Amino acid sequence: xxxxxxxxxxxxxxxxxxxxxxxxxxxxxxxxxxxxxxxxxxxxxxxxxxxxxxxxxxxxxxxxxxxxxxxxxxxxxxxxxxxxxxxxxxxxxxxxxxxxxxxxxxxxxxxxxxxxxxxxxxxxxxxxxxxxxxxxxxxxxxxxxxxxxxxxxxxxxxxxxxxxxxxxxxxxxxxxxxxxxxxxxxxxxxxxxxxxxxxxxxxxxxxxxxxxxxxxxxxxxxxxxxxxxxxxxxxxxxxxxxxxxxxxxxxxxxxxxxxxxxxxxxxxxxxxxxxxxxxxxxxxxxxxxxxxxxxxxxxxxxxxxxxxxxxxxxxxxxxxxxxxxxxxxxxxxxxxxxxxxxxxxxxxxxxxxxxxxxxxxxxxxxxxxxxxxxxxxxxxxxxxxxxxxxxxxxxxxxxxxxxxxxxxxxxxxxxxxxxxxxxxxxxxxxxxxxxxxxxxxxxxxxxxxxxxxxxxxxxxxxxxxxxxxxxxxxxxxxxx
Amino acid sequence: xxxxxxxxxxxxxxxxxxxxxxxxxxxxxxxxxxxxxxxxxxxxxxxxxxxxxxxxxxxxxxxxxxxxxxxxxxxxxxxxxxxxxxxxxxxxxxxxxxxxxxxxxxxxxxxxxxxxxxxxxxxxxxxxxxxxxxxxxxxxxxxxxxxxxxxxxxxxxxxxxxxxxxxxxxxxxxxxxxxxxxxxxxxxxxxxxxxxxxxxxxxxxxxxxxxxxxxxxxxxxxxxxxxxxxxxxxxxxxxxxxxxxxxxxxxxxxxxxxxxxxxxxxxxxxxxxxxxxxxxxxxxxxxxxxxxxxxxxxxxxxxxxxxxxxxxxxxxxxxxxxxxxxxxxxxxxxxxxxxxxxxxxxxxxxxxxxxxxxxxxxxxxxxxxxxxxxxxxxxxxxxxxxxxxxxxxxxxxxxxxxxxxxxxxxxxxxxxxxxxxxxxxxxxxxxxxxxxx
Numbered sequence: 001x002x003x004x005x006x007x008x009x010x011x012x013x014x015x016x017x018x019x020x021x022x023x024x025x026x027x028x029x030x031x032x033x034x035x036x037x038x039x040x041x042x043x044x045x046x047x048x049x050x051x052x053x054x055x056x057x058x059x060x061x062x063x064x065x066x067x068x069x070x071x072x073x074x075x076x077x078x079x080x081x082x083x084x085x086x087x088x089x090x091x092x093x094x095x096x097x098x099x100x101x102x103x104x105x106x107x108x109x110x111x112x113x114x115x116x117x118x119x120x121x122x123x124x125x126x127x128x129x130x131x132x133x134x135x136x137x138x139x140x141x142x143x144x145x146x147x148x149x150x151x152x153x154x155x156x157x158x159x160x161x162x163x164x165x166x167x168x169x170x171x172x173x174x175x176x177x178x179x180x181x182x183x184x185x186x187x188x189x190x191x192x193x194x195x196x197x198x199x200x201x202x203x204x205x206x207x208x209x210x211x212x213x214x215x216x217x218x219x220x221x222x223x224x225x226x227x228x229x230x231x232x233x234x235x236x237x238x239x240x241x242x243x244x245x246x247x248x249x250x251x252x253x254x255x256x257x258x259x260x261x262x263x264x265x266x267x268x269x270x271x272x273x274x275x276x277x278x279x280x281x282x283x284x285x286x287x288x289x290x291x292x293x294x295x296x297x298x299x300x301x302x303x304x305x306x307x308x309x310x311x312x313x314x315x316x317x318x319x320x321x322x323x324x325x326x327x328x329x330x331x332x333x334x335x336x337x338x339x340x341x342x343x344x345x346x347x348x349x350x351x352x353x354x355x356x357x358x359x360x361x362x363x364x365x366x367x368x369x370x371x372x373x374x375x376x377x378x379x380x381x382x383x384x385x386x387x388x389x390x391x392x393x394x395x396x397x398x399x400x401x402x403x404x405x406x407x408x409x410x411x412x413x414x415x416x417x418x419x420x421x422x423x424x425x426x427x428x429x430x431x432x433x434x435x436x437x438x439x440x441x442x443x444x445x446x447x448x449x450x451x452x453x454x455x456x457x458x459x460x461x462x463x464x465x466x467x468x469x470x471x472x473x474x475x476x477x478x479x480x
Numbered sequence: 481x482x483x484x485x486x487x488x489x490x491x492x493x494x495x496x497x498x499x500x501x502x503x504x505x506x507x508x509x510x511x512x513x514x515x516x517x518x519x520x521x522x523x524x525x526x527x528x529x530x531x532x533x534x535x536x537x538x539x540x541x542x543x544x545x546x547x548x549x550x551x552x553x554x555x556x557x558x559x560x561x562x563x564x565x566x567x568x569x570x571x572x573x574x575x576x577x578x579x580x581x582x583x584x585x586x587x588x589x590x591x592x593x594x595x596x597x598x599x600x601x602x603x604x605x606x607x608x609x610x611x612x613x614x615x616x617x618x619x620x621x622x623x624x625x626x627x628x629x630x631x632x633x634x635x636x637x638x639x640x641x642x643x644x645x646x647x648x649x650x651x652x653x654x655x656x657x658x659x660x661x662x663x664x665x666x667x668x669x670x671x672x673x674x675x676x677x678x679x680x681x682x683x684x685x686x687x688x689x690x691x692x693x694x695x696x697x698x699x700x701x702x703x704x705x706x707x708x709x710x711x712x713x714x715x716x717x718x719x720x721x722x723x724x725x726x727x728x729x730x731x732x733x734x735x736x737x738x739x740x741x742x743x744x745x746x747x748x749x750x751x752x753x754x755x756x757x758x759x760x761x762x763x764x765x766x767x768x769x770x771x772x773x774x775x776x777x778x779x780x781x782x783x784x785x786x787x788x789x790x791x792x793x794x795x796x797x798x799x800x801x802x803x804x805x806x807x808x809x810x811x812x813x814x815x816x817x818x819x820x821x822x823x824x825x826x827x828x829x830x831x832x833x834x835x836x837x838x839x840x841x842x843x844x845x846x847x848x849x850x851x852x853x854x855x856x857x858x859x860x861x862x863x864x865x866x867x868x869x870x871x872x873x874x875x876x877x878x879x880x881x882x883x884x885x886x887x888x889x890x891x892x893x894x895x896x897x898x899x900x901x902x903x904x905x906x907x908x909x910x911x912x913x914x915x916x917x
Contacts, residue, residue: 333859340855347851434866435859441873442854445847453844454894 008032010107014127015220018134022213025206028093031100047206048089054181054203055079055086061182067162068169070377073370077391078179080367084360084398085207088214091356098352102221105345112334114242114327115235122234126227130220137216137401138209144394145205151390152178155383178204215402218353221345222405222449228342229412232335233419239335240423242328243432245318332435339416339439343447346409350449357402358451361461364395368465371395372472396469399462406449406457413447485617492613494606497693498593500613503620504689507682511675513579514587535576539679542672543569548651562649564803564824571796572676575789579683582785586686589785592778593693596744597771598700605700612696616689619834623685626827627677633820635670640816648673684793684831687786691838691882691892694782697775698845698880701768702852708764708869709857761865769872772849776880779842783882790835790884790892797828798900802908804828810915832900839882839892846880 008016012032023029023040026047030037062075092099111119157176160169174180175187178200187196320328371392378385417440425436449457485492485500493499508514512531515524546569549562579586592598600606634647646656648669656662740748747770755763804825811817853873858866883889890896 336859343851343854430863434861434863434870437870438854438858438866438873441870441877442850444877445850450844453840 006034010109011103011105011221011224012107014123014130014224015103015217017131018213018217018220021134021138022092022210022217025209025213027089027210027214028096029099030096044093048093050199051086051089051203051207054179054199055082057181057183058082058179061180064182065159065161067164068160070374071160073374075180077367077370077374080363080370081391081395082207083363085211087359087363088211088356089207091359092214095352095356098348099217102345102348102352105348106224106341109341110334110337112327112331114238114331115231115334118231118234122227122231125230126224129223129227133219133223134213134216137212141208141212142205144390145201145208147390148178148204149201151383151386152176212398214356215398218349218357219402219405221349221353222409225342225346225349225447226405226408226412228338229409229416232339232342233412233416235335236419237423239331240425240428240432240436242331243429244424244427245320246325246328246431247429329431332432336435336439346413346447346449354450354452357449357457358454360398361451361455361465364399365465365468367395368392368469369472372469373476375473376476392469396462396466399465402457403459403462406461407459410446410448410456410458413443417443481614481618484621485614488617492610494600494609494613496594497598497609497613497696498590500616500693501590501686501689503617503624504682504686507678508686511679511682513576513583513679513682515583531580534675535580538672538675539569539573539576542650542676543573545650545652546648549649551651561807564800564807565648567796567800567803568680569676571792572680574792575683576679578785578789579686585781585785589690589778589781592774593690596740597747597774598697600700604703608699608703609693609696612693615692615838616685619685619688619692619838620681623681623827623830623834626823626830627681630820630823630827631670631673631677633816633823634673637816637820638666641814680831683789685834687782687790688834688838690782690786691779691835691842694775694779694880695838695842695845697778698842698849701771701775702845702849704771705768705849705852706855708768709761709860758864759862761861762868765861765865765868765872768853769868772872772876779880779882783884787884787889788886791886791890794832794835794884794890794900797832798904798907800828801825801901801904802911805904805908806911806915809912829901833897835884835892836894836897836900840894842882843879843891843893846876849876 007013012019016032019029019032023033026044028041028044030040033040058075058079062072062079065071065075153176156171157174158171159174159180161172162168163170173188175189175193175196177187177193177196181200183192183196185192185196187193371388374388375392378388420436420439420443423436425433428436451457455461482492488503505514509516512527512534515527515531518524543566546562546566549566550559600609638644638647644662646662646666646669650669652665654661656665747767751763751767751770754766804821808818808821808825811821850873853869853876856869858869861869881891881893883891
């Protein structure tokens, strides 16, 4: 018997591939699935235990090799690297409710017949971008894991050990593994070596994927908001033109009531069809947006104008029917409600993921400082050099990923004001002008994601991190 | 945190927000900084005498002995040792005197918090005020606990050294060789330092708690803003129910029907007149604007009273942090002394962090006001109400910054906290280099 797949709507449907992969690699996300939850919980718990075990082994190795400075630095960098992964894993586990809540904010959105086409277009753009991002990040992470494994098989598999008795540094052999780690078994050779190798490969791949995919989830949310803002900006001009038909005479007002979106290529719907449409679907769309009479009642000073709809209406120079007028007034309401919806989603994203970003930045700052120190010791294209550069690029790329999306959100949200201003508001009705004024006032403050109120996620943050890194490197090179 | 609050005897009743100051007021009343509310002249005079005596004996005399210590210092280490506590003391003197001279204004601010305008009207607002109250208590504890740990470690330290010497570096006109005199002086020192810590905790956390309550009020304003325009179409029955609930709020206050106070009555009268003339929405927007004005004047009053002390504290803390780090690095390895230095460092950092953190919260809450005004049902407003809303949004687009300082002003926020830490570190680095030369 085939179980009916539940239909997911809204953000969940768009992000389903991301969620599925996250569930597959062991994140503690147990909604949006069919089937027994217990097995999944078991799987996630086992993954958590294995990861913590490996992390503790790395820490034990760190503790056991504190005498030699270069070993200490290298081990600390490795430990910090995997701190990211553990932190993100535990953070998502503890904050799963926040994730569900954020997803739930956009499970249904309002629609308007005039703007449905633009909505669908930007939605599909967002969807394709999100898929592309997911694919790229997953591919890059897998490639990094492969690169790391390959690099292990080059160069000497040794470590420096400070012999306390002779008070000198000697070179000691260690197992040829990706991460320098202590194991309760002897992993120098034999079956245990292969077990350790396989375990480390699993660990590296899965923990990097975990950390990166939760960042991708965050970036996808932000991407979705940006595309919604693009949609809103796109329909601003048709909105103004529509509202202008209420007050000023427009020769082509009939054409406006065709399916309007900026640059659309869809079929034109004749004005007569619109007028004769009496199906409940159409009415329901409107009534879903408008529920109280008071919404447009305030506009009219003389109540008699409401009753008279035969032919040329005194207050309407274009002879719009009642239905058309209703559509125009509902258009502004659609715009405002959609914008409020986006604002709500952005604040939910900030609340859910802000703390994770703060923790990420704290770990990264320390790691980058240590990497700058290690970088001063590079003296040629060796395995060491490649390793250090690899770590550096990876850390910077992670920060760059969420900074660039945060920055795009800031830019998009502040450009709404410019779009509102540039859309010939002077042609619009009085109601539209007030609406533009309030929107401009609100959009002067860009929508930002803040890392638990400590910093704003933007390219400025990335620039300051990069700048600090370079400064430390320069200073340390001077000190040598 | 809430359970700890209740454990210490606090009442989480959002109609009495100033009850959250119980920790601070307990100290302030006993230290002579919070006169009782009586008309009895005798009690007032007695209280004034008590406060003067207390301050003179335990603060001024105490600090004097510490200053005299500098008459025979030898090297940088001695200076650092004497200095790091002296800085706190001198700043404390300034803060306490400012608090005492401003005590009437501070009491007025506390009364403002109890006014009807600042009283939460429904559950959502209750939650916000409750948060402020618990935060007030948390600040007190967050500062008190490290302070107590530091003082106890200083008190115990002399017992672990070969030659017993007084924990605080100070000069006395008599010799402290005699064990009895030594014990008495020791007790005086420890009690003095306990008193100084109490003064510090109560005055500082009073300031930051006031700011935290201001933060709660800003959030309350946001909640009210979001609701404007959505009450259209409420039937008479609903309105009556709301009014009844409103009256019920006041009925539970000491089981008497306490009316709204004069200020609120005036405001209500004005708003009702406006609603008659220009419409329901206009009246509601103006009500929010009036409330915002009151919050702003409260914030600027708090800022005016406390900006000197907070700035002095920040300056002192910067220097103290650098001195303490210096001592930590260069002192002979004495784990007891190191531990007490670390806890002193922690206390100092906490002191600045409290101010900067709550200032940051206020900035963020006021930042959100524009957005919350946007969430009102402004599409349904008529032109007058919309214009009023636009003017309001224009005003709130500027965040509420709590500043500290006289000529040179510092905004209390987390970035400025990071700046303070950085400058502390650079002074320490310079000092260390000078020492190691």
